[in-house]
Amino acid sequence: MPTIAVVPGDGIGTEVIGEALRVLAAIAPDAQTEVFDLGAERYLRDGTTMPADVVRRFGSEFDAVLLGALGDPRVPSNVHAKDILLGSRFQLDLYINFRPCKLLDARYCPLKHATEADVDFVVFRENTEGLYTGVGGQFKRGTADEVAMEQEINTRKGVERIIRAAYAWARQNGKTRVCMSDKANAMRHGHDLWQRVHKEVAAEYPEIKSSHLYVDVLAMRLVQAPQDFEVIVTNNLFGDIITDIGAALQGGLGLASSGNINPGKAALFEPVHGSAPDIAGRGIANPFASILTVGMLLAYLGRPADEARIQKAVQRCLKDGQVTRELGGTLSSREATDAVLAAL
Ligand code: NAD
Ligand code: IPM
Ligand code: MN
DSSP: OOEEEEEEESTHHHHHHHHHHHHHHHHOTTOEEEEOOOSHHHHHHHOOSOOHHHHHHHHHTOSEEEEEEOOOTTOTTOHHHIIIIIHHHHHTTOOEEEEEEEOSOGGGOSSTTOOGGGSEEEEEEEOSSBTTSOOEEEESTTSTTOEEEEOOBOOHHHHHHHHHHHHHHHHHTTOOEEEEEEOTTTOTTHHHHHHHHHHHHHHTOTTSEEEEEEHHHHHHHHHHOGGGOSEEEEOHHHHHHHHHHHHHHHTSGGGOEEEEEETTTEEEEEESSOOOTTTTTSSOSOOHHHHHHHHHHHHHTTOHHHHHHHHHHHHHHHHTTOOBGGGTOOBOHHHHHHHHHHHO
16 A cells, blocks of 8 residues: 655645545545645745654655645745755755656647657756755855856766666666767866766666767757657756756646655655746646656555556546646646546
8 A cells, every 4th residue: 555745835836736646536446645734835934844753754664656746936945945856856856857758649749741750759867956955155255256056966876867767767768779868068067077087987788879968068959859759867056957848848837746765665756847926826737747746656566557547548638638738728727637546
């Protein structure tokens, strides 16, 4: 019986997770969920962002965490999101941000002539260091002489384990191409480390064709020739950016799912999108990203057949045009989920 901690969070996070939980209940009635009241509302109410015992419980008492989104215009510092989302990633050491980009129906791809087979790659985004650690500082803030520094952290351990995870996954899943992306031409210290570690790890996988692209060229190639890619591995910030390009290739943020994983230890699954304040509260957000995220979570818990069923059901809805407005449909979040449940 899987136990799942649920953090709906803010904005459309609460709406799409509500829908995703209906699908979870239908497909895995044995799953036990505990919903955590964490997010902007809680922070504004009592100042709590992420209690230490909750992060600890996420790692020790639950098989996985399902999260919606965090971010609220009433909290401009975004402190709660940093503590809850980045806090979970860092404290649970969820070093793999696994983000598949798979086109389920060609009509939603913005590229002319793209077929479903053309967009089918996964991104391994480093998730515990890079430019995200908050290391840095401000000096003479608010004066004409002010200085603001954001340090990029690249450790041998961190770089090696994400590159290794990408190659190991490629091998396990019968993939033949891995592309590492950095900006070593401009970032001579940290990204030189990526270059050296990549060469070492790639040498252990002679059957896999390894390649390298600077991230600017990767951004272009993803749009021009997504079919060239099977597995991409990159750092935290570049991974954030290119997976929004990947989301666009799939049909938008309403369809992109992700897992934050430390294999065998802890995992947190979430849609790639944010809290979308521009559409929050209207019941029109696309729930498919969160529903597909539930599939990914179940596969992680050893139920790949459930993931396949969920993916097929969502694909059926996409084919039938049973979709929310941003994809050209007329359905509300609830109606789109009803369509998935019917297809299941
Ligand atoms: P966003 O992903 O929330 O929205 C970007 C655009 O995509 C918006 O126009 C939105 O309406 C649309 N969109 C996103 N998800 C959608 C869905 N399911 N259905 C239909 N349309 C959808 O990004 P943003 O506007 O840059 O960020 C809003 C807030 O969310 C910020 O506070 C940001 O920090 C936060 N954020 C959180 C996460 C997370 O919790 N993992 C991820 C990204 C952004
Ligand atoms: C994501 C989000 C987060 C990130 C933000 C909310 C900090 O954009 O999960 O993609 O950049 O990792
Ligand atoms: Mn992002």
